[in-house]
Amino acid sequence: MPTQIQRKHTMYHSTVLEADPETVWSTVRDAMQILEMVSPGDLDIHRDVSWVEGGSVETVPARYDFRLTLNGRLVQQEIAARDEINKTQSYRAIAPTSGVASYEATIRVFAVTNEPDRSFFDWSRTLEIAEDADLDVVARIIAVMEAQTDAVRDHFAKSAQ
Template sequence: MPTIQRKHTMYHSTVLDADPDTVWATVRDAMQILDIVSPGDLDIHRDVSWVEGGSVDTVPARYDFRLTLNGRLVQQEIAARDEINKTQSYRAVAPTSGVARYEATIRVFPITNDPARSFFDWSRTLEIAEDADLDVVEAIIDVMEKQTDAVRDHFAKTAK
């Protein structure tokens, strides 16, 4: 694993075996994408729920979950969504587990010559607190490194 910088950026992308509308209907819902990227024994979260009147169709919309890793509460919010361009940004609303600030964007694009598939990308920026437990931060980043593959694998299973 590379050395963790105080400002850590990540970018992952993949081609999915599903059309953009199918992918978007799933990944725009924070509850569904959290379920996809943290299934069963790889679970990094628990007690996931919309809070403060949030819902899949509300923007901004807050949702909370607890990290299985250390039991800490994670408070995030869907900050922006563009239904036409299939883009959604979200952010942490409170620091936790050594991450002082977190922002991310997911995007779904059509593949012009293959309309039954789509291109998915996920960009993230984490600002690491000065007093962070770097082992915990590294574990969180390690999980994040695998999440785009989990999205790819989810749609590969549903395409069969």
């Protein structure tokens, strides 16, 4: 594998958002809203996004599925844990797809102590890459993920205007 894509690939991104923590949390805790936010237009990596097996924004665990636009493959994920008080949510892939054998992620929203109308947002992810993965597809998925925190930032910057 190329050195930039390790078998166990970890990513961490953070940003300050132009919205208070409650506003941010009410949006990003909903998988449907965050997928829409981070995959607009030419960055679109999904289609046919839906809750399945009785999942919903208020249910944990809650499964949701979508298809990758880049190859049409089904992605099955679930909200695995949520802490409403600490504004933290973890989710994971429940089936391998597109060269990613496993995937776990956590998003967190924090108050900016001296600026109550702003928030700190972080997103950590771990991907296990399959031995037989198409590295071009994996590289494209990772490239999209690399830009998603900026998409969250940009979404709330537009909302603040």
